[in-house]
Structure formats: C-alpha cells, structure tokens
Amino acid sequence: MSIDFQIIDQTIAHIVVNRPDRHNALDVEHDRALASAFQRFNEDSQLKVAILSGSGGRAFCTGADIGDYLPYRREIAACDAQTTTVSFGGLTGAHDVAKPTIAAIDGFCVAGGLELALACDIRIATFDSRFALPETRLGILPGGGGTQRLAKIAGLGVAMRMILTGETFDANYALDHGLVTELVSKEELERSALAIARRIVANGPLAVLAARRAILASSELALADGLLLESTLQRELLLTHDSHEGVAAFLGRRPPVYTGS
Incomplete structure (x- = not known):
C-alpha cells in the first residue's frame, strides 16, 4: 500500500x-x-x-x-x-x-x-x-x-x-x-x-478546534448566526482551564502548558 x-x-x-x-x-x-x-x-x-x-x-x-x-x-x-x-x-x-x-x-x-x-x-x-x-x-x-x-x-x-x-x-x-x-x-x-x-x-487545542469550527461555519451562516456561534464558543473557552493557563503564561512570560481541558 x-x-x-x-x-x-x-x-x-x-x-x-x-x-x-x-x-x-x-x-x-x-x-x-x-x-x-x-x-x-x-x-x-x-x-x-x-x-x-x-x-x-x-x-x-x-x-x-x-x-x-x-x-x-x-x-x-x-x-x-x-x-x-x-x-x-x-x-x-x-x-x-x-x-x-x-x-x-x-x-x-x-x-x-x-x-x-x-x-x-x-x-x-x-x-x-x-x-x-x-x-x-x-x-x-x-x-x-x-x-x-x-x-x-x-x-x-x-x-x-x-x-x-x-x-x-x-x-x-x-x-x-x-x-x-x-x-x-x-x-x-x-x-x-x-x-x-x-x-x-503550540496554541490552545480547544481554542484551535473552536476557531476552526467558527471559521468553517462563516461561509454557511448568516452574519448574525455566525456571531452568535462565535460568542457561544468564546464563552465556553473562557470557562476552560486552558484559557486561564494561556493568560497566566502570557503574564508570566513563559510558554503555556495546555492540557485540553
């Protein structure tokens, strides 16, 4: 093969x-x-x-x-x-x-x-x-x-x-x-x-998947629906461990350690 x-x-x-x-x-x-x-x-x-x-x-x-x-x-x-x-x-x-x-x-x-x-x-x-x-x-x-x-x-x-x-x-x-x-x-x-x-x-794995989903949906959805999806995904990401880790790493000037959670 x-x-x-x-x-x-x-x-x-x-x-x-x-x-x-x-x-x-x-x-x-x-x-x-x-x-x-x-x-x-x-x-x-x-x-x-x-x-x-x-x-x-x-x-x-x-x-x-x-x-x-x-x-x-x-x-x-x-x-x-x-x-x-x-x-x-x-x-x-x-x-x-x-x-x-x-x-x-x-x-x-x-x-x-x-x-x-x-x-x-x-x-x-x-x-x-x-x-x-x-x-x-x-x-x-x-x-x-x-x-x-x-x-x-x-x-x-x-x-x-x-x-x-x-x-x-x-x-x-x-x-x-x-x-x-x-x-x-x-x-x-x-x-x-x-x-x-x-x-x-190197980026947050959950963020990458969510961003990819939103981008792909942009060609199918009306703007209002696309913005709603974007906001929904952003809210979900803000409640994850990875989003806290990403900010802490940025403020601490160190590489982030993402866990996908």
Missing part, C-alpha cells in the same frame, strides 16, 4: 500519497487507504494537525486513477440514492476530519487532487505547482467538492473559469486567487508546512 503515515513530534501526522509512477492518482484501493489514514488521524487524540503531500516531486495528486475509479463511481451512481455523497480519500465530505489539515503541494494538483487540497484548511505550494479541475473535458464535473469549495475559496468567477474551461493554471494564479496562501521552493516546502503545523500545535 502506498499511503505513508508518519508521526512527527508525537502531535503531527504527515500523510503522503506515494504513487509517483501514477502521478499520485488514487485507485479504489488507495482511495480507501487514504480515507483510513485520515480516520486514524481523526481518532488519535494525540495528533493535532495533519500534513498531506505527494511523493516524487512531479505531482501532489492528479485525482482519481480513471480506469479503476470511474467504473466504481458509475456503479454507485447506478444504484445509490440521489442524495448520497461520496468522499474522495476520506477528506472531501462535509465532516470527514475535525482537526486542522495542511496541504503541501508540489507539482500537478489537479482534479480530485485539487479537491483534496481545497478540503484542507491551509494550502501552501511550490512555484512549479499547477492547478486544474479538468473533469468537464471527460463529460463529468468535479465530484469531490470542487464545485462547492472552489467558489467559496476563490470566488464564483474563478470557479466558473477553472471548471467550465478545464484549463490548467500556474502557481501565481493560485496565489493571486487564494487557492494557496504562500509559495515556497521545493526545498522549503516540507519545512514550511511543519513550521505552520508546529505553530498550530
């Missing part, structure tokens, strides 16, 4: 799609293996952040391995209820992962690969990376959340341009339109992703 799972600092999961001979595309077997890796991350309370990357330096992930995966999806389409959604790699469903995720992108990030990246909370990429949702060229649409997340992240116009044309765009386009937050060299990619992950881990 070519989905690697490495634990760093006892708190960070580095999940790597390791199929460089297939440009890190996922067939059914590897789709399920990636889903299992994210389930492992989600269920391990010691793990606070996951980094997703691809091996080989040519591709982050090029999506589904067409010859194997599309027949599988056709079988589902033929017999499933119309309201059923299918999560790609255990990450593109609405509530697949409850903790922060970082996509470290190098090379081609296309089709389901871009949908995996869009499902992550933070995306960084190398200058050589390329981005596309070319499914309409195959007579289908991006079915792993691409039509939904791209419009929310980059805007309706960018989503229309990328999805309806199926064209490939460079890293500068991705940066300019918010698909990624920063560009780094190939040599700096893993180090940069780890630095972000470690910075997240």
Whole structure:
C-alpha cells in the first residue's frame, strides 16, 4: 500500500500519497487507504494537525486513477440514492476530519487532487505547482467538492473559469486567487508546512478546534448566526482551564502548558 503515515513530534501526522509512477492518482484501493489514514488521524487524540503531500516531486495528486475509479463511481451512481455523497480519500465530505489539515503541494494538483487540497484548511505550494479541475473535458464535473469549495475559496468567477474551461493554471494564479496562501521552493516546502503545523500545535487545542469550527461555519451562516456561534464558543473557552493557563503564561512570560481541558 502506498499511503505513508508518519508521526512527527508525537502531535503531527504527515500523510503522503506515494504513487509517483501514477502521478499520485488514487485507485479504489488507495482511495480507501487514504480515507483510513485520515480516520486514524481523526481518532488519535494525540495528533493535532495533519500534513498531506505527494511523493516524487512531479505531482501532489492528479485525482482519481480513471480506469479503476470511474467504473466504481458509475456503479454507485447506478444504484445509490440521489442524495448520497461520496468522499474522495476520506477528506472531501462535509465532516470527514475535525482537526486542522495542511496541504503541501508540489507539482500537478489537479482534479480530485485539487479537491483534496481545497478540503484542507491551509494550502501552501511550490512555484512549479499547477492547478486544474479538468473533469468537464471527460463529460463529468468535479465530484469531490470542487464545485462547492472552489467558489467559496476563490470566488464564483474563478470557479466558473477553472471548471467550465478545464484549463490548467500556474502557481501565481493560485496565489493571486487564494487557492494557496504562500509559495515556497521545493526545498522549503516540507519545512514550511511543519513550521505552520508546529505553530498550530503550540496554541490552545480547544481554542484551535473552536476557531476552526467558527471559521468553517462563516461561509454557511448568516452574519448574525455566525456571531452568535462565535460568542457561544468564546464563552465556553473562557470557562476552560486552558484559557486561564494561556493568560497566566502570557503574564508570566513563559510558554503555556495546555492540557485540553
């Protein structure tokens, strides 16, 4: 199996799609293996952040391995209820992962690969990376959340341009339109992703989860409802041990020792 799972600092999961001979595309077997890796991350309370990357330096992930995966999806389409959604790699469903995720992108990030990246909370990429949702060229649409997340992240116009044309765009386009937050060299990619992950881990774990929940809800809720959720979460946090510890550490000019309580 070519989905690697490495634990760093006892708190960070580095999940790597390791199929460089297939440009890190996922067939059914590897789709399920990636889903299992994210389930492992989600269920391990010691793990606070996951980094997703691809091996080989040519591709982050090029999506589904067409010859194997599309027949599988056709079988589902033929017999499933119309309201059923299918999560790609255990990450593109609405509530697949409850903790922060970082996509470290190098090379081609296309089709389901871009949908995996869009499902992550933070995306960084190398200058050589390329981005596309070319499914309409195959007579289908991006079915792993691409039509939904791209419009929310980059805007309706960018989503229309990328999805309806199926064209490939460079890293500068991705940066300019918010698909990624920063560009780094190939040599700096893993180090940069780890630095972000470690910075997240150093913060209050309850606060990180609550803030992530509020941010994700912001695109779904009316402003008044979003502000109410924010206030509710803040009240809950103010009553925790961690919030007292965070303030005491700040005033005492020492690192905080959070317990998640």
